[in-house]
Amino acid sequence: MNNNMVYLDNAATTRPARAVIDAVTISLGEGFFNPSALYKPSVETAREIERCRKLIKSSLQAEQVVFTSGGTEANNLAILGHLGNLRQGGRVLYSQAEHPSVKAACQAAPEKFEAIGIPLDAGGRINLQSLSELLTADTRMVCVMQVNNETGAIQPLGDAAELVREKAPDAWFHVDGVQGFLRLPMRIKDAGIDSYALSGHKIHGPKGIGALALGGKRNLEPRLFGGGQEAGLRSGTENTPGIAGLFAAVLDFPGENWMRSHKLRLYEHLKAAIPTLSINGPEPDSLDACDHIINLSFPPVRAETMLHAMEAKGVYVSHGSACSSRKNRHSETLKAMGVSRAALAGAIRFSLSPYTTEKEIELAVRATIEAYEALKAFTRR
């Protein structure tokens, strides 16, 4: 691994913490037993799973926690698991900022459901007025993410939950917390949330592990059938090394950190040096902006060119959302926010980790400015 690199793509994935690697290694080596077996080492393994479950339950104020293979599966389980359990059809609302694993799951629901996107404002937050208008008595489900993965916008979950309670009290309120978990406080029952998805590899844990936390309601239909693990909601032998890694990641995550001031420093320096800079998302210093993600455009330089030039200087950033950057399409979230064509083509996402240093921010600032200066002259004529 290149230790000179400046990794600012932590919204795509994070480097596992030392404690996580150790926990996974021990689990793979010594704790390999099947937690369903009856001898002592297996019972110990099962206890470790419960220990992790308890930690997540208490940190989120959840009634139940189901381990999954990651955020995508947790979102699918909540959405299709809930809708699969309903006899009657109706509306399914999702914010237009949702991750593809939420959007696509809503759209894959049986035909009796009508999936409708909730419009966004220019800062990337859902328009509450529109949500209020879209909520009907037959709305069965509402999905709003906690923090947007592309813009860093924090969604108004409290207001949304209140509207749902008022206008469609039976609707299931699902929150994709993959980018928000541990970075923002969350008490799901107080917040009126029925299910909350999280992922290990976004918090310096391993890939291949995530969870769905459930509030009060429990009427979910499983998506995977088999040995009945995870209270019948997710069959399959438990990913014990993943769960051990997730446990270590949650314990190890630095709650106090400098991400916000680092992000603002990055923004201020770039704004001072690059006159064409524009923000795709909320104002970086507003309360609507999360600490770790900022999305900027540097017209007329195109995003791919910019990020390759930064890559050559050892700075790794991302173009839009990592889930879709291999497709030659512009981000649907940014389009829904009304971002201009030039800014769309140039959107670069910087995402920080609690371990990002001031020095790294300086290097990133320098690399960005140098790349911009070198490339700005080369525009299509």
Add this chain to the structure above:
Amino acid sequence: MNDILLVKYAEIHLKGLNRPYFQNLLLKRVKEAVRPFSRDVQFYDSRIFIRGIRDVDAAVERVRKVFGVHAVCPAVEMDKADFNAICAQAANLMASLNGTFKVRARRADKRYFLDSPEINARIGGFVLENHPGLKVDVHQPEHVLNVEIRDQALLYAREVPGVGGLPTGSSGKAMLMLSGGIDSPVAGYMIAKRGVVLNAVHFFSFPYTGELAREKVLSLARILAGYCGVVKTYVVSFTKLQEAIHTYCPPEYSTLVMRRLMVRITDLLAERERAAALITGESIGQVASQTMEALAVTDVMSSRPVFRPLIGFDKIEIIHLAENIGTYETSSLPYEDCCTVFTPRHPVTRPKISKVLEAEAAIPQAEALVAVAVETAEILYIGPDEADDTLSSETA
């Protein structure tokens, strides 16, 4: 009783006194292709015989793609003395088939106790008795059961068409200008099919194009290597020239100047490689730089012939060819092979050479930039499997 492959060739039969040269080269290429599956490859009776095969289907797929191969026949080889066993095996081969068939016997061993018509009749009769679903049609049969009596008896009912052409290496070497698009791999394939060894030249403009675009081009070279063996690939860093063109040339001439410099660099690499020609995927009128006038302007930059095998093909025809060769899917991946930043909105379609020369002359020290591009080109040896690549890359 053994499973063997019988390999037939076609055009080589037309050769005169130099026929052994082509036959030996084909044998060598077949041996190379089939090496992971068998090392028992022999040539006699104007056929290539492959025995002791580990995975027949995979071996057929490899051999089918060797240029010069007309057809590959998975056959059963058995003792010719036991004619009853031959009949039984014949019935066995035809067991899964329906419709009409005929037996075509070929008796290379003239001392054999039955002549060809007798073999046809006896085996045909036996097959009919055992498979009432089959009927004989000697004029237009749906299936042909071939029985060849040589030192051993050979039976086969399946003939997999080969790619044809001439064995790689029989016609010298040429430089293929390989972009990430649909056309250039097809053009390379068509020339390689005539026995030409391919070297590829790719122009890479980091940071305007990234690692994925480069990987895509190498994947295309790898697919071509599946037919013609290791493709020596030059990756030329073109960024400095691209930026100079953008800075100094009028936009409407920038694409042509770029094409001219690419041809110039490829020609210099051809010199180094002692390659006899350049290959491009151009077709008349497909884009502005492929009008006849534009082709004339780029042609003069090469001191050797520029082959354009797709010159008269429509895009749809080229796509069909690419699908058949197996390059279409890779060519269609989205990574831009040349960033749109450098694509002018209104390129000239009927350029005057004087204007082009003027535009080109505006670039300071263009010849020096070309020389640096040639000198710093990265060289990779791309084989059909990643394991076949030469591990270390070098520069020119």
